[in-house]
Amino acid sequence: MIGLSHYLIVSALIFSIGLVGVLRRRNLLMLFFATEVMLNAVNIAFAAISHYYNDLTGQMFAFFIIAIAASEVAVGLGLLILLYKKYGSLDLDDLANMKG
Amino acid sequence: MDNILSVLIFFPAIAGLLGFVVDKESARAYGITVAAIEFFLSLWLWFSFDATNAGMQYVEMIPLIPDFGVSYYLGVDGISLFIIVMAALMTLIGMMSMSITKNVKNMIITLLFLEMTMMGVFVALDAIIFYLFWELSLVPMLYIIGAWGGPLRVYASIKFFLYTFAGSLIMLVGMLFMAYVYHNLTGVWSFAITDWYALVLPVEYQLWLFAAFFFGFAIKVPMFPFHTWLPYAHGQAPTIGSVILAAVLLKMGTYGFVRFSLPMFPDASVMMITPIAILAIIMIIYTAMVAYAQKDIKQVIAYSSVSHMGIIMLGIFAMNAEGISGSVFQMLSHGIVSGALFMLVGVIYDRRHTKLMSEFGGLATVMPKYAVIFGIMLMASVGLPLTIGFVGEFLVLLGFYQISPIMTILAGTSIIIGAIYMLAVYKKTFFGPITNEANKTLKDLDRKETWSLIPLVLIVVWLGVYPKPILEPIDNSVKAMLVFMEEKAITQEAKDVIIVAKSTEGGI
Amino acid sequence: MLEPINVSLESLNLITLAPMLIAIAGGLIILVLDLINNKLDKSLYVMLTILMLVVDFGAVLGLNVNERGFFDVMLIDGISIISQLMIIVGSIIFIPLALTSKRFHEYSYPEFFALFLFMIAGFQFMVASDNLILIFVGLETASLSLYTLIALHNRSNSYEAAVKYFTMGALSAGFFAMGSAVVYALTGSVELYKVAEVLATRIDEPGLMIAIFGSSVLLLVTFSFKLSLFPFHTWAPDVYEGASAPLAGYMSVVPKVAAFVVAIRIFGMYIDLGVEWVRIMILLLAVLTMTLANLMALVQEDVKRMLAYSSISHAGFIMAALALDTTEGTVSIFLYYGLFMFTNLGAFAMLWISRHKNRRFNARYDHPYEKFAGFIHIMPIGAMIMGLFMLSLAGVPPFSIFWGKIYVMQAAVNSGYIWLAIVMGLNSAIAAYYYLKLIVYMFLKDPVKDVDTIYYNLSKPLMAVIGLATVATVGAIFYVQPLISYLYYMISASGY
C-alpha cells in the first residue's frame, strides 16, 4: 500500500533534485527551471497530504503555489530580458560586478 | 535657582548651538565669555551649596520614559560639586590659553558641547542619563583629537573612542542588569542611582555587577592594563584636548567608582580591594617608570597622569573617609595640575613645534617665567606639601595604610619615582646650557599664557595651604556614604573593613 | 449535494481588509491616471502615493485589536496593527525621496508608484494573517514588486541586484513552500493558531521531533533569507549596492518589519510550544549575523555597502530579541525598527543627495568613503547631520537607536541572557568603528577634489525629509515613552 510517506519521500527527492539544479546551474534560464522543479515537488507533497487527510487546504496551497510560480516566471523572464540586453548572456558568472 | 544644574548642563549646549551663528573672528571671545559665565554659574552653585548637608542637593527629577524607569534626574553632592567647578574652570582656562588658529569656531563649539557632557556626567543621578553624557563626551573629544591633533591623530582618536566605548557598553549591560534586579525586587523600573543605592544585593550579584561597571570605569581611568589609549590620545591631541582630557574626562572613571561601585556594591568593593590595589600599584610604579623612559615631554605627563590616577584608585578603595576624600580631592588636584602641565607643554610646542626633550635644554635661562610656573606645577605634581598635590596624595596613602601597609609603601614609592621622572624632565628641558640654537631666541610666556596659568598657580597654592572649603563638603558626603555602605554591607568582613569615621558615629 | 453556504456580511468583518484595499485602489488609480494622461509629473504620483498611504494609515488606526475577519483568514492583532502602521509610515517617509533634483529612471514610470502601493498591500496582507497561504501570497506580491522596483533603477548594477535577489528569493520561496508542507503534514492545517493547537497535542509523539525541527528549519531558512541572517544574507550587500539609495534604505526597514512579524508568529509559536531548539538556532544565527556582518562592514570601502552590512548586523541584533520570545523582546523589535527607520532614512537620504550619475570618485562605488572626505568643509550642516546619523547607528546616546538598543539589551538581560547582552554590547563597539570611519572621513580629512558638488541631488523635499529624520533621531528621547507604552499595550494585548 502506498502511504503518505511514499509521496512525501518522492517529493523530498524531487525537491533535492531541484536544489541540486539551483546550485549547479550557471545559466539563469535553466536555474529557473530548477526552481520550478522545487515548487512542483512541494505540490506533490501538498496534494498527497491533502489526500491522506481528506482535507482541501493542501490543494489550495498547491493551487496558490502554481499561481506564484507563474508570477515568478513573468517577473523572472522580464529581468532576464533586461539582463540579456545588457550583457548578451545569461551566464550568472558574468554577473559579479558587486562583491566584497 | 533650584534648577541650576539644568542650567549648567544646557547653557553651554545652547551657547554651542548659537555659536554657529557667531562670526569666525569673534568665536574665541564668544567661547571665553560663555565659559566664563558657565564658570560663574558653577561658582554660584558652590556658594549656594549647603556644605553641611551630605546628601544630594538641587535635585531635579523629570520622568522621561517612566515605563522604562528612565528619568531626567540630577543632583549634586560634595563629591561631584567640585569636579563640576573644576570642569568649568578648566574649560575656561583651556579656552583662554588656546593657541589654535585653524577652525577656531569649530573648536569653540566643540568645546562648549564637551562642557555640556562633562557637566551632565557629574550631575546625573540617573544611570541612563549618566551613560548618555558619558558616551556623548567621547564625540567632541574624538573631534578635537582627530581634527587638531598630531600626525597620528586619526589613529589616536579612534583608539580613544573605541576603547572607551567598548568598555562602557559592558558597563551598560551592568546597568541594565541592575535595573532588572531592581525591577525584580521592587516591581518598578528605575535607573535612578539613589534608588539603586537602596538595593541590597547578594554578594555574587555584586561581584558580577562590579565587574561590569569596572570595565567601563577602568578603561576610562585608565587603569593598567587598559591604559594604552591614553598616551596616544595625549600625544596626538592638541593642548586644549589634553587639558580637558586629563583634567576632567579621566575623572569620570574614578568618579564612577565613587558614585556607583562603592555604594552599590559595598561587599564586592571590599572583596575587590586587593586586586584593584594591585592594579593601582602597578599603574603607579609601572607607568611612572615608563614615563621616565619617554622622550617626549607630553608623553611623560600623559604617563604621569596614569600614575596619579593609580593613586586616586587606591584612595577610593581605602574604604575610609581619609582615603576616599583624599581621592576625590586628588581628582581635583590632578585635574588642575596635569591640566596646567599640558598647557605648559603646549606653550613650548607652540614655539618650537616639537615636544622632544632632546630638542631643549637650558630653557630656564631664556624663559624664566615659564620655568617658574612649570617648576611650581612640577612640585605640585610630585606632591610637595602646601601645594594642591600633597593633600590628596597624603590622604590617600594615609587612608590606604589602614588596608595594607605593604601596599601603601609600594604605592608610596610614587613620591620617589614621580620625582625621578619629573625632575628628569625638568633637568633635561630647563637646566644645563642652551645647546640648541633655536632655543636661544625663544620668547617667554606672553600675556595670554601668563594670565591663563596664573589662576592655576594661585589655586595650586591656595588649595595646598587651605583645602578646607573643598575638603569639608567632600568629606561630609564621603562620610555619609561610608555610613551608608557600612549599614548596607551584608558580609561581616565588609563591615569590618569599611571604617566609619568616629566623628560620624551615631550621626546622620 | 453541497449545501449552499450562507455568510453574513458582518461575520466577514470586511473592515479588516480596508487598509489593503485602499493601497490597492491607490495603485489602480495611478495606473488609470497614467492611462488618461501620460504626461503627468512624478511629483503628482508621489503626493498621490503619500495621500493614499495616509488614508491607509487612518484605516489601520481605525482597526480594533484582536479581530479576525473573512473566515478567520485575516488576523488583526496588536502586532499586525503596529507593523502595518510602521510599514505605512516607513513608506510615507521614504517615497518623497523620489523628488530629487535630478532625473532617475524609475521615477519616470507611474507604474513605479503603483507597484510601490501594491507592494505595501502585499506586506500588509503578510502581516495581517496567520494563514501560511495568505502570508506566502502576500510575501510574493510584495517581493515581486520589490524586485521590479530595484531593477527599474535601470543600470547594470541594479539588474544584477534584482536578479540576485530574485533568484535567491525563488529558492527561499521553495523552502517556504516545503516548510509549509511539513507543517501541514504535521497538523493538517496551515493556519498558525490551529497549527499550534495540533502541534501541542503531537509534540510528545515519538519520532516526530525530527519533523518538527525540520519544519522549523525550512521556515527559518526562508525568514533568515528575508531578514538577511548569516549565511543567508549574501544577497543583501549586493542588492543594497545595486538598488537606489532610497530603495536600499527602504529595504532595510519595511520588508524586514513585515518579515519579523511573520517570524514572530511562526517561531514564537515554536518557542511557546517548548521547542527550545528553535530558540537556540535563532540565537546562534543572530549572534553569527551580528558579529560577522559587523566584521565585514569594517572592511568596506563604500558607505552604502557599509550601511548594508550594518543593516544586516542590526537585523541580527533584533533577531536575537525575537528569540527571547518575551513581551519586552517583541516590543523591542518594533521599538528598534521604529527608531532605526528614521535614522536609516536619514543616512540613506544623505547618500541619495550626494548621488552622482557617473561614479566620480571610484570606478565601482557610488559612495566611497573618499567622497565624504572633508565633508565638514563643504557642507558643514550636512556633515553634522550625517555624523548624527552615524552616531545614532553606532548607538551613542541620546540618539534614537540607542534607546532601541538598550531596550533590546534590557529584554535580553530580563530573560537571563546576559551573555547575549554582552555580545550585543561588544558588537556595538565593533560597529562603532565603521560608523566612526565615515565620521573620520567627514570631519578629520581634507576634501579630495572638486568639492562643491557633493550635494548634487539635493532638493527641497529631500531637505525636508532629512530634517524630519534629524528631528526624529535627535529628539528620540521625547517620544520613546509614548512609543513604548503604545507598543507594549498593543503587543501584550495580542498575547505576545
Added chain:
Amino acid sequence: MENLVYIALFAPFVSSMFAALFGMSPKQTYVGIIASMLLFVSFASSVTLAFTIYTTGTPIHVTMMEWISAGDLTIPFGFLVDQISVTMMTVVTLVSTVVHIYSIGYMDHDKSFNRFFSYLSAFVFSMMILVMSDNFAGLFIGWEGVGVCSWLLIGFWYHKADKTREENPSISPSWAANEAFIVNRIADLGMLVGLFILYWNVGSLQYDVVFAELPNLSGSVLNAAAIALFIGAMGKSAQFPLHTWLTDAMEGPTPVSALIHAATMVTAGVFLVIRANPLFGMEEVAGVSFFIASLGTFVAFYAASMALVERDLKRIIAYSTLSQLGYMFAAAGLGAYWIALFHLAAHAFFKALLFLGGGNVMHAMHDELDIFKMGGLKKVMRGTWLYMGIASIALAGLPIFAGFYSKDAIIETAFNEGTYLLWFMLVLTAGMTAFYSFRQIFLSFHGEERYKAFGFHPHEMYKFVLVAMSPLAALAISAGWFMDDFKEFVYKGIPEYEMSHHTHHIAWLLGLLVVVVALSGIILAYYKYARTGAKAFKRDEKVEESFIYKLLKNQYYVPKFYEEFLTKPYAMISEKLWTTVDMKIVDASVDGIAKFLYKTGDSSRKMQTGNLSHYLNWMAVGSVALLLVAAISAMLG
C-alpha cells in the same frame, strides 16, 4: 608672644616673597639688604622668644588655622615654641642672618642675585616651619619644603652642563640637585609611613597627643614607627646609605652649603630624633635607638675617612659635616638628647663659619676648590684664615672652643653607656677630624704659595662680610661656655641625661685623651702639609696609587655602585618596560584584537564573491547544515 611667633615664622617668608618679586630682574643690592633685615627681625623674635621661654619655662603653643581635615584626621597649622624648637629657631635664624649678609657680598657678581635671596629666605621659612610645627604633618611640610629649597639652591647654577664623574664627581649642579631631592624623597617615604603608623594607632598627628598615647602602644608598633621616622631622618641628615647627595650638594653656592648643608637642614634628622625623644627614648625601641647610635658612629668614622684624602675644599667640609652629624646621632641614639641638640647648635656655628670661610677662599680663588692648588693664602686673607682657624679648632674639639664641649660630651656619653666600641670609634674619629681639618687649613693657608703657578690672584673678602661672620666666630669659640646654662634651659623640655658618677670621675681623663688624640692629628697634619721649603708638601704617587687611597677617594665606590646598580638599571628597566611591555605587549595586544577583527572581516568578506551561484551555495550550505543539526539533535533527543 603669639605675634612674635608669627613674626619669627613669617619674616623669612615675607623676605622670600619680596625677593621673588624681583626674581627675574637684574641684581638689586637692596633686595639682599632687606632680606637680611627681615631675617634679622626673625632672629630677634626668636631670641626674644628664647628668652621668654627661658624665663617662664612654659612653651608657647599657637594654632593658626586648620589645614587638612578628613575623616577623623585633623591637621592644623599649629606652632609650638618650646625649649627644643626655640633653640633650633635661634640657631637657624642666627646662621641664616649671617649667611644672608654674607651672600650680599658673595653673590655680588651673580646675575641671579635676587632669585638667590628669594630661595634662601624660602628655605629659612621652611626650616622654621619644620622646627616650629606642633605636629608631624607640619614637620613634614617643612621637611619637604627645605628639600625643595635645597633642590633650588643646589641647582642654582642650573646652566652648567653635565660633566663626567671623573671630571666632576657631582656631575653638575642640576644633577646634584635632583639627586638630593630624590634621595630625600626616598627617606620621606619612610617618614610618611611613620606618620601613617602613628595616625592609625593614635588617631592624631599632634605631638602632645601622640606622645601621651605612646605608652599604650604595642612594642611592634613603636618599633615600626621609630624605624620609619628614623628612615626619614637618615635621608635629611644624609646618613649612610643615603649620604651621597650631601657631598654632591656642594655644587650649590657656598652660602647655601653653609646654611643648608652644614648648619640647618641636614640637622633636621637629628632634630626629628630629638623632637620625638619620647618615642625613641622608650624601652621598647631601645634596639632602634642603639642602631641609631651605631649608625651615627659609623657615619662619623666613615665620613671622616673619606675626608682624609679629599682635595676639594668644600667636599672636605661636607664630609666633616657628615661626620659631625654622625656624632649627633650617636648622642641622640644613646639617649643624650640635650647633648645632641647642643652639639647641633655648636656645630651649626663653627661649621657655618668654616663654610663661609671656605666661600671666601673660593671667592678669592675664582671658584677653584682644589686645596693642592692653594697654599700660603694666609698672607692675603688674614681674616679668613683666622675665622677658618677658629672654626677648625672648634671642629677638632680643642678645649675652650665650642666643639670641645659638645663633642667631648658625646664621646663621654658613649663611654658612659658602656658602648666602648662606639667610644673608641668616636675618639679615633676625633683624631681624624683634627687631622683633616688642619690638613685643609695648612694646605690652603700655609706652606708654599702653589696658587701662583696657576695664575690666581687671591684677594680678601669684603670687610662687611668679615664683620658679619664675626658672631659666628664668637660663638664658635664661646658657645661651649654656656653648656650648663643650656642644659638647665632645655631640661624643661628634654629628658635629662647625666653622666654616671664613675664617668664623671674620669671625665677629665677622657677629655684629655680626646684632646691628645686631636692634637696629635693636628701635629701630624702640620708636619705633613704646613712646612715650607724643602720639607714642603709634595704629592706622593705611591700613596695615591694605593688601594686604600683610591677607595677613600672614590667614596668607597658607593656613588659608582649606585650608578651601576640603581640608576642605570632603573633607566634600562624603564626603557624596556616602555618599549617591550607597554608597546609590544599591552598595547600590541589591544591593537592585536583590533587587527584580528579587521582580518577576520577581510577574510570573511571573501564569501561575498559576487557570484550568485556561490550565494545560492551558501544558502544551501546554511539550510543543509541547519537540517543536519535538526536531524542530529532530534535523534539525540
Added chain:
Amino acid sequence: MYEIVAFYLFSVLTIGLFLVTVLSKNVLYAMTSLAAGMVLISGFFFILGADFLGVVQLVVYVGAIMALYSFAMMFFDATRDIKEKNTNPALVFILGGLSAFVLVLMFAAPIHSDAIVALYPMHDGIGNAQDVGMVLFTKYLIPFEVAALMLLVAMISGIILAGKKMDLSLTEDTSADDEIMTKKDEK
C-alpha cells in the same frame, strides 16, 4: 494495485525527467523534460484525487509557463549547448544528497496522524472541482484575490521590464545636467 504501479511509474519517470532537467547541457532537453515531468506530476494529482489541481497543473504549468519559457528561449537564442563551468560539483551533490537524506529522514517519521480532523474535508460523491470551488471562494477568497493582485504585479513588471522604455536609462543619462561637472572633473 494500479495505484502502486502508477505511483512507482510516475515517481521513477518524474525523478528521471527532472534529473535530465537539472543535469542536461541542452536547454531544449532540459525544457522538454521539465514539461514532461510536469505532465507526470499532474498524473500524481489525478492519482491523489486532486483532479482540479491536475488540470490546473496542465493548463498553467505545461500550457502557460512552459510556453513562456519557450518564447524566452527563442528570445535568448539558447538552443545551443550551454557551457557551464562548475567549480565544485562534489559540493553541489553532497549538499543535494544531504538535503535529500535529511528530508527523507524527516518524511519517514510517523508524520501521518489519524487524529487529525480535516478542517475543509472533501465530500464523497461531489466532484473535486466543486469542493475546491467551495473552499476557494469562501475561505480562500482573499488569497485568491491577492493572487490576482500578484499576477497583476507580475504582468506590470513583465511589461515594463521588457519594455522599450528601459533601453535608455535616465539614471545613467548625464547629458542634460552634468556637463559642468564633467568639465570640473577634467580640470
